[in-house]
Amino acid sequence: MNPSSLGLAFAFARRELRGGLTGFRVFLACLALGVATIAAIGTVRASIEAGLRAEGAALLGGDAQMGFTYRAASDEERAWIEQSADKVSEIYDFRSMAVVTRDGITERGLTQVKSVDSAYPLVGDVVLDPPMSLDAALSGKDGLPGAIMQPILMDRLGLATGDTFKLGSQNFRLMAALIHEPDSAGAGFALGPRTLVATTDLSDSALLAAGTLYSTKYRLDLPVGADLDAISTDAAARFETSGMRWRDSRNGAPGVAEFVDRLGAFLVLVGLSGLAVGGVGVSAAIRAYLARKTTVIAILRSLGAARRTILLTYFLQIGALSLVGIAMGLVLGAALPLILGPFLQSALPIPTVFAIYPIPLAEAALYGVLTALIFTLWPLSRTEDVRAAALFRDALETARIVPALPYLLGTMALLAILLGAAGWFSGSYQLTLWAAVGIMAALVTLAFAASGIRKLARSVLPAARKRPALRWALNAISSPKEATSSVVLSLGLGLSVLSAVGQIDGNLRNAIARDLPDVAPSYFFVDIQKTQIDGFLDRLEQDPKVSGTQTAPMLRGLVTRINDQPAQEVAGDHWVVRGDRGITYAAALPDTTKILEGAWWPEDYTGPPQISFAAEEATELGLGLGDTLTVNILGRDITGTITSLRDVDFSTAGMGFVMVMNEAALAGAPHSFIATVYAAPEAEAQILRDLSNAYPNITAIRVRDAIARVSGLLSNLADATSYGASVMLVTGFLVLIGAAAATQGARITEAAILKTLGATRRRILTSFALRAALTGAAAGIVSLAAGIAGAWAVTHFVLDTGFAVIWSNAIAIIVGGILATLLANLAFSARALSSRPARILRARE
Template sequence: MNLSLRLALRDLRGGLKGLRLLAICLLLGVAALAGVGSLSSAIVAELSARGQEILGGDLEMRIVQRAADPVERAAFDRVGRVSESVRLRAMAARPDGGQSVLAELKGVDTAWPLYGTFKMAPGALAPRPKGRQIAIAPALAEKLDLKVGGMIRFGDAELKIIGLIADEPDRVGEGFALGPAALVDLDGMAATNLIQPGSLFNSRYRIKLPAAADPAALGLAFQKQFPSAGWEVQDRTNGAPGTRRFIERLGQFLSLVGLAALVVAGIGVGNGVASWLEGKRSGIATLKTLGASSAMIFRIHVIQIAVVAAGGILAGLAIGALVPWLVTSIAGNALPVAPRLAVYPLPLLVSAAYGVLIATVFALIPLARARAVPAGSLFRGGVEPMARPPARTLIAVALSAALIVALAIGTAREPLFAAGFVAAALAMLALLYALGWAVRRIASILPRPRRPLIRLALANLHRPGAQTDRLVVALGLGLTLFVTLAVIETNLSGQIERTVPAKAPSFFALDIPVDEIGRFKQILAQQAPGADITTVPSLRGPVVAVGETRVQDMKTIPEGAWILRGDRGLTYAAEVPEGSRIVAGQWWPADYAGPPLVSLDQRAAEILNIGVGDTITVSVLGVEITAKIASLREINWDTMGFNFVMVFSPGTLEGAPHSFMATIGLPADREAALSRAVSNEFPSVSMIRVKDVITQVGDLLGQLSTAVRAAASVAVAAGIAVLIGAIAASRRSRIYDAVLLKLLGATRRQVLASQALEYLVLALIVAAVALLIGSIAGWYVVTQVLDLDWATDWAVVLITLATGAVLTLGIGLLGALPALAARPARALREL
């Protein structure tokens, strides 16, 4: 062993020529995995560490459209210190009746915040607002051109701006916002008169518990104490569940993309090792001639590969560990929370394990073949069939591959999804290897063309030592990655343009009082004659039971059952809403006056495993309403109108305090005037510009696209490295062919043309397969993983595929240049 170690290290002193590809491939794959894992862990760690601050307490009780009654508030007060806050969407306007914009208005009591510190920007007139004072976000001040000390109007109240908000500690825990923040105390909120029967607002009661208290147990106890009240419970262990789910799911998807990149890189490892050993033939032959055993040959090269692989893996881990710092410095403001900057051992250990296993899987077989070939055959140019690896090598490779699969599934948040991803990746590799074998086989039985260059190109596909199968895999992986990335990219970037209808409404109007709906339509007719308006009644309430099963008693919420999380929009209608189609059951008569019925979204029904004739129970202002499912609807969510998962029959919800919502379509040059008129006449009505919503969603999709592009770019780079490795593995045989052709009178142009034809044939064959596989993979990611509509721009996809094919063809031709430059006399002496 000592002799093997000395010889291995002495050989490495001459440089890493031939093993650079091994190091680069492992570095790329491990860095991608370690980077995604570290960033995901850093964000989740911050969410966990700041759980109390993000939530605003140890326990949060949340309800919509009402405040806690005296009995409920007394129950909260008995277990700890309570802070009450109210949040709603409202129009913020200049006092002079000028411009108005949508904002998120929040009223807090004197106990808020229980955790963390509310901070104002320098120049504030007071540390926090009281009475008719208000603190606003810098974005709101900029939109309305307001300054500290000025006035702003919300509802019926003009409030004095005492400063700009610098840090609102529980902001992340309160979820998605359509407008900039504004903060008042509860007296200021009451002065606005925005909270009326039917208004859409959230009441939150954050509780600071004693150290020994169990928040989860207390939350469950409150739900059992008030089973019909409709309270939503959240505790400090998961202060921002929506953000956490998004980060964990995105992190898992990107980790699997990174794993795919590492598997692709592993093929590059195999090609690199094979190419390196090809160049070591004379050295191996010399050692064997001098008495070196096959075991010693194996040990020498295993040590060298292990040293280089360790360097590549460690470099990849170092880069991955630095990703949270890099992302924070480059795009920290785009993240939901700032990552907790630290070194996270678990993702690094998992990534290192992947790197070691991948190197083992793809390096053992070429090593075993080099060990098994006798010294004499090493001098015969490698035209003889390669020896089959021994059984123990195949067993070791199989065990390593099984460990990779087990690690991918065992560390995944959703094991079934991870298993499907791994199975799809293995199936793709098997398909590409089968395609490579088929190309080689077909090329060998085709009639020989008369044209010498075409005959030579065809012979190159099946001659002894041909790398056709490896080139097909390399080209297939690279082009498939190009297509998959293009499909995902065009779907994300074009999601808004191709799913928003050409005649989208200009505004969503919320919180229109029931008794003011007639006057609202009159004002609209005066300010915007001919405007399209659709009004629907609106309430909110959570689903508390599905059939006989109460939601709080479910051990796990079914995947995709967002209808059971939080409050849902509720409405009632006599006729089928526009954009809906009945697919099961029947709609009720227009004059229906019987027991409660409901029409449910077909997809939600499938996820909940319920159908026509089953029941569903919702809580409206603490009153439970159980309705029988009369029909299932297919909803066109792209109408940009109000689409409700649940639509109740007339007579079911009218008695509950509620409001109306409206969609308004009018020319763009009338939008500002209408917004001012509605804000002046109806201070409680919120006017949401559809363009603003689309912009926010577009920004979110852009961030998601950037994350996918960053992870996929590593996979693309790995695919290119695999192609380079496959070309390098055939370098010796190509030099031999080029030298013989030159001796027979062929010019460099003719040699290059024959190789160009060879790569062109492979590129055309593989491009068709890559288009099919990449499109399927992209469709699955877009529709099943990201849950978006299918909106692919095929022109961009085909251009990307063509670009990738040209790029791979260019790489192949560049790899042929050393063969063209080889001098016959010198090459023959070396060969």
């Protein structure tokens, strides 16, 4: 580069910037908002990750944990644990019913019981209300063992401290409310609130009988300086095939960490989409700025300035402004989480360390720089097309649309760097690529739609000939000078995402909350003992309000090997091999079971174990007839051969097992039964009362409650996505304001001419409002179509549920489009309406 050319450009740029930031406010706001969003999301994610790292041992409840499904550690395992750790705490975790009888009325609430030993908690403190030690609380009062309970369950059951309740057949005295449970974040999803008791007090409760569904966790307090790597490798080598699950403080709450990581990556991509919308505004602002500078550029050209000097002049100006915008965004993005930290900390159930983290800020700055370059290079290249002759004509308006090849290649290279960076930072190139393809497809679709809207407006013009206000509006929409493209592009992306999220969320909620209860059972009963099953069924069969009952033996097992290879190596991260799964057995083919391939075993079969596997999951795992599976049940490996594939529908919330084995293979193992009961809603309460009174150890899960809980979780996810899309929409609105501001001059002149020709202010305002409303409605309709198409694809191909348009959301999207455009445009119409025509028109002479 010629140094004198750079020096000159620098001098020119400095002089031009003396003119202030007029016309660049939207440019700065778009860039700052986009960068701030990404910086803030990144900072919150980093704060949570730092919190999880710092509190790993507290979240886990120890330096390491070994977990087993419905069995305690074997003697060998126990010996190893005690040899490795300084201190050990044993925890049982299971669902049960807390039962309260008061004045002859019995209340029942599903609860997730944690029973502990005296060593619990190894790390952190249990906080109780009224304040007391855990030991004191669990030792109870007046001859009854103590229990503590989360306040939400106390409220539901009308319990106060000092009251009594039952778990199974054991009475407890509620000693305190459980305010803080140090290891709760690592516990995962629970259907019921927590009750904490001492394990020793459960011996008479019949809740931990063989075959009931519980899990055990052994928390290890390791010697200072213990090598976690070596210990975990040793544990894996010794016990992994026995169904043991290992966790340690390096990742105390892996579920939370993974969720935060994924949600964070997803939200950053949403933020990046927001930055893309902002890019539309950035690009428009620069085009408008350069159009105003055409004369200056032409004068510089006529005075002999080289094209490169002119390009550099404006590149330096816009570069400096971009850096200001990015810096503003970084300050905002870093400051917001710090300011909101105390509120966020109290709202989040996980530890956070709010601070300034350089990596997310660098990530946001990098995205800002790349986006600014991508969206400015193209319009900047057009300065090279301005000739001195532009002093006599609007040359920029006739300049070519596609820039010269070097700029085109430059833009593409920058785009590739941006995608590479986004992929690297998010940790998922696939997700980034899909997001990028989505954003680009949406932008291209919206650009075509904008062009289509202009053509449509022109084609319907003749029909509006007798309605001047409408004709002017259509004229303006169809004109290449009006901001139709900006409106559709800027609003479109945000509205499309909101529309898609709304439609997916609505359809999913409908499937769960509206359609599912029609086909789902009223209750799941678990932990029914073999001796109880006949009585249990008798009660239900006598009830005319019960329309159906299904029972099945229930065991839980971990698929450890597939065709004698480690299961995770063959099936990766498929949900069937990720944790322990429900397994049942049956002699005869149940009436409702449909065999798709292979054959069911004979009723009296006693040979080597056979397995009937769910057909869809078998296809996903690449399994077929003749393949063998090794399942660890209660620490014992059972290897069976797949001899049939069944159709299993998990969408009805009915009883669905991935694996069924022949009776002889499992009947000897200790197990309980589960049952699903389909009953009229008015009979549900009585059924629960009768069965719980007769069999205190069984646990009833009301399906409606479970559905509500799952719906709530899904709606939180949809909310998080909607917040991201809202930022996109705010950016879009800023772009709209920019577009409206850019066309304000044209509007003022147009209003002045129309007034000269005899148009009243009301008529002019009607025309302005009509053009805004029509463009906004068009943007809304296009976005809705895009959103519905996306939502249909997701519900059809990913969620595998039916799809129906959620009209409330659809109407909201269109009304939103209209309102946003109306607001942005009418705000800039006041001057046009109030100005005197002579002042405006003569100023242009």
